[in-house]
Amino acid sequence: MTALLELSETRAGYGAGPDILHDVSLTIEAGKSYCIIGPNGAGKSTLLKLVCGILKPREGRVMVRGESVGGLRPDQLLARGVCYVPQERTVFPTMTVRENLSMGAYSVDDKDVVEQRLGRVLELFPILDERRSQIAGTLSGGEQQMVTLGRALMVDPSLMMIDEPSLGLAPTVADQIFDTIRRLGETDITVLLVEQNAQRGLESVDWGIVLDLGKKKFEGPAEGILDDPRIRELYLGAKVVSRESEG
Amino acid sequence: MNFVQVLVLGLLLGGVYSLMASGLTLLFGVMRVVNLAHAAFIIVAAYIAFYLFTLADVDPVLTIVVTMPVMFMLGVVMYLTLFPRLESSERYVEMTVLLTFGLALIVEGLLTFFFTGIFRSTRPEYATQSFFLWDIFIPKGQLVALGISLVLLIGLWAFLMFTKTGTAIRATMQNRTAAQLVGVNVRRISALSFGVGMALAGASGSLLSYLFPFFPSRHWQWVAILLSLIVLGGLGSLKGAVVGAVSLAVAAAFVTDIFGPTWSPVTFFLALFLVLMVRPQGLYGKVVRI
Numbered sequence: 001m002t003a004l005l006e007l008s009e010t011r012a013g014y015g016a017g018p019d020i021l022h023d024v025s026l027t028i029e030a031g032k033s034y035c036i037i038g039p040n041g042a043g044k045s046t047l048l049k050l051v052c053g054i055l056k057p058r059e060g061r062v063m064v065r066g067e068s069v070g071g072l073r074p075d076q077l078l079a080r081g082v083c084y085v086p087q088e089r090t091v092f093p094t095m096t097v098r099e100n101l102s103m104g105a106y107s108v109d110d111k112d113v114v115e116q117r118l119g120r121v122l123e124l125f126p127i128l129d130e131r132r133s134q135i136a137g138t139l140s141g142g143e144q145q146m147v148t149l150g151r152a153l154m155v156d157p158s159l160m161m162i163d164e165p166s167l168g169l170a171p172t173v174a175d176q177i178f179d180t181i182r183r184l185g186e187t188d189i190t191v192l193l194v195e196q197n198a199q200r201g202l203e204s205v206d207w208g209i210v211l212d213l214g215k216k217k218f219e220g221p222a223e224g225i226l227d228d229p230r231i232r233e234l235y236l237g238a239k240v241v242s243r244e245s246e247g
Numbered sequence: 248m249n250f251v252q253v254l255v256l257g258l259l260l261g262g263v264y265s266l267m268a269s270g271l272t273l274l275f276g277v278m279r280v281v282n283l284a285h286a287a288f289i290i291v292a293a294y295i296a297f298y299l300f301t302l303a304d305v306d307p308v309l310t311i312v313v314t315m316p317v318m319f320m321l322g323v324v325m326y327l328t329l330f331p332r333l334e335s336s337e338r339y340v341e342m343t344v345l346l347t348f349g350l351a352l353i354v355e356g357l358l359t360f361f362f363t364g365i366f367r368s369t370r371p372e373y374a375t376q377s378f379f380l381w382d383i384f385i386p387k388g389q390l391v392a393l394g395i396s397l398v399l400l401i402g403l404w405a406f407l408m409f410t411k412t413g414t415a416i417r418a419t420m421q422n423r424t425a426a427q428l429v430g431v432n433v434r435r436i437s438a439l440s441f442g443v444g445m446a447l448a449g450a451s452g453s454l455l456s457y458l459f460p461f462f463p464s465r466h467w468q469w470v471a472i473l474l475s476l477i478v479l480g481g482l483g484s485l486k487g488a489v490v491g492a493v494s495l496a497v498a499a500a501f502v503t504d505i506f507g508p509t510w511s512p513v514t515f516f517l518a519l520f521l522v523l524m525v526r527p528q529g530l531y532g533k534v535v536r537i
Contacts, residue, residue, distance in 0.1 A: 015335055052428070075430040083428070090425035092418050093533075103418055106411075107430035151429060 002066040004030040004159055004190055005051065005082075010060030010070075012050045020046040022214040023060065028192060030158065033185030035222060037198040038211035039235055044194040045087065047211065048161045051192075052084035053077040064159075078107060081158035087167050087194075091144045091151075093137030097128055100136045100147050104154030114154070121150040124180070142173035149180065153189075160184065161192045166200065178204045198226060210234065255383055257500030261493035262393035263454055265400060267469070268476040268488040270447030273403075276420035276483030277440040278330075280343045284350035285448055286469035291354060292318055292452020293461050294362055300369040300456070307369040307457045308395060314449035322445030325350075326438045351466065358463035366460045374457040392454045399450055400489065403443075407485070416440055420483060468512070475515040479522050481532025490530060 005028035013020045020043045028034060036044050049055045051062060053074040062070040064080050074084070092100050101121055105114045122129040125146045131139065136147055145165055152160055162181065166174035174197075182204040185191045195201025202208050208225040210217040212234055220228065271285045295317065296310040333342045374388040407413035418426040419436050427433050455461060476495055480487025499514040522529060 015337060054424075054427070073432065074427045075432050078428075078430040086424060086428070088424075090422050090428065092421040092425060094421060095417075103414070104429050106415065106418075148425075155430065 003027045003063075004065060005192075006061075006063040006066075007047075007051075008061050008063070010050065010062060011058045012046060012055050013058065014046075014055070019058065020214050021050065024211075024214065024216055025060075026209060026216050026219070028159070028190060030190050031188065032207055033182075033191040033193070033205040034207045034209055035193040035195055035198075035201040035205040036209045036211050037195065037201060038217075040196075041213075042211040043214040044211055045163050046214075048084055048086075048163050048192070048194055051077075051159075052082060052161060054084075075107065078155055078157075081155075083152045083155055083157040083160055085148050085152050085160070085162045085165065087164035089141070089144050089148070091136040091139070091147050093135070095136055096133050097136055097139070097147055098132040101128070101150050101154055104151035107155065117154050117156060121153050124153070124183075125150050140173075142169050142176065145169065145173075145177055146180070149177075149184075153184075157189060159190045159192060161194075163194045164196055165193070166195065166197060174200070181205075202226065252383055253500050253504045254497060255385065256389075257497030258493065259386070259389040259393050260500070261496035262396035262400075263389075263451065263458060264472075264476060264492035264496045265489040266396040266447060266454070267451040268473050268480070268492045269400060269403060269485055270444035270451070271473050272477040272480065272483055272485060272488040273416075273440060273447070274444040275477070276485070277416060278343075278437050279340065280330075280347065281474070281482075282444070283344065283347040283470055284354060284466075285347075285444070286466035286473060287351040287354040287358075288318060288321075288445055288448045289452040289455060289469060290358065290461055290463060290466045292449040293456040294358060294367070294452075295449075296453040296456040297367050297369055300371070306371055307453050308371070308391060310453045310456075311395070311450045314453045315446040316449075318449030318452075319442040319446040322442040323438050325445075326441035330437070330441075331434065351470070355463045355466065362463065364462050364464070366462050367456075368460040369456040371457055388457055392458055395450070395454060399447070403447070404485070406443075412436075412439065416443075472512070472515045475519040475522075478529055479518055481529030483533075484529070484531035487529055487531035 008025050009023040011019045011021055011023060024047065036047065038044055046055065050057060053072050053076065057070040061068055064082060069077060069080065092103060095103065101118055102114060105117060108114055122132070127143060128146055128150055131143065136144065139147065165177045165181065169177065178200055181191060181193060185205055191205060193201055193205055202222040202225060205222050207219065208222045209219040210231065217234060218230060225231070267289060271282060274280055274282050292314040295314050296307045299305040299310045299313060300307055329346060333339055333346065336342050373391055376387040378385055378387065407417055415426065415431045415436050418431060419433055423433060476491040477488050479495060480491030495515055495518055498518070499511045502514045503511045
């Protein structure tokens with residue numbers, strides 16, 4: 001069976017800057033949910049930006065269902081079911097919640113389909129149903145994050161990449177977001193999560209992938225991956241190196 | 248002059264100022280580009296109107312059907328040939344300032360070369376006619392210009408609010424990354440917006456041709472005024488452009504009435520200084536933190 005997403009020896013970076021990802025190879029199977037963990041600067045967000053089309057691979061291949069997609073634009077990847085929820089808040093601030101969600105289905109022309117998906121998203125996020133006529137810029141951080149997740153669901157994605165959804169949220173609000181992500185992972189959507197809070201991130205998915213310095217270190221079932229001795233080495237080892245370079 | 252009379256004269260001009268400023272602020276909103284050549288292209292359109300009027304006896308207002316599409320096409324082509332290569336630059340903003348400044352110089356040079364530096368203006372009959380409403384003096388030409396400006400601005404508003412492309416433009420103005428992520432082809436939208444902004448410059452040029460005498464280097468004065476209007480309104484806000492344009496047009500009318508026409512431009516620059524000191528984001532602009 002062809003994998004939903006496959007990266008083989010891919011290199012990528014920003015502008016004229018150095019490579020952030022060095023020969024990353026990994027495979028994402030449909031139906032599972034994944035969390036990428038790793039220290040700061042490991043290239044986690046860069047990986048998501050590469051897959052969604054914001055960045056282009058410098059070398060190597062990015063394949064979606066066996067088709068090479070490196071160099072395609074975000075709207076073209078969206079048409080292939082790949083969507084990305086960035087870590088910075090990206091609601092359309094002066095549009096209402098409802099308009100924001102409808103905007104998610106920008107690429108869909110059939111009005112009935114849009115209405116149907118809107119209903120499903122509002123069912124998933126009852127709080128957004130209450131706030132549907134409110135201007136998105138006036139929502140709380142957690143609600144804005146829900147709008148962004150809901151908007152991404154409007155394209156009916158097969159791969160949903162979510163970058164640091166809990167960033168800047170109060171713990172109880174973050175709990176709700178992680179809960180939603182776990183529920184999404186149980187549907188036929190494949191979730192690829194990037195999370196600084198490794199513990200919480202791994203609790204919401206099936207499979208963990210450890211990234212460091214732009215390379216995949218290892219992967220395994222989410223439950224128990226944090227007990228792996230290599231994890232301690234990675235996080236603590238990285239700290240020692242940085243102290244040495246400071247001194 | 249009495250208060251109401253000055254107010255009316257200011258409001259009449261406010262419409263045209265709004266039209267000129269709307270194209271500039273639209274471009275900034277969508278692409279974060281301050282098009283310093285905007286007024287130069289208004290002057291180009293004014294020359295098109297001038298020659299259509301002088302050689303073919305076409306009414307300057309009717310020349311809008313020529314200037315708008317011509318400038319639209321020019322805008323799209325210019326965007327696609329000049330801007331995409333700057334996108335990956337780390338100094339995008341500085342680059343676009345240099346680019347549009349260069350464009351303004353080139354346009355001015357070409358206009359001077361071909362059409363000389365003589366003062367021009369079109370003179371349709373209504374440009375010099377006027378009438379009294381009760382005891383208020385109304386210049387007919389300015390009333391016509393206000394009407395046309397209103398029609399075009401309402402058209403622009405409806406386009407942005409009620410069409411799919413317009414919604415995509417608004418989304419791109421509010422959050423470019425998010426627009427890209429929901430599937431908006433932002434390069435296509437940018438090209439289109441550049442075209443629409445230039446079309447508005449085209450229409451403005453047709454109206455300007457009979458309202459204000461012009462010559463090639465006149466655009467510097469205009470772009471300076473337009474910048475003060477959109478800075479007051481808030482860069483990238485169309486509502487702001489209209490509010491800024493109307494309020495400063497009225498303020499300039501009062502300054503002219505009290506201190507004389509020489510002082511009229513001072514209104515705009517004084518307003519620019521005050522806004523930048525007191526509320527740099529303008530009336531409707533958003534605060535950008537870096």
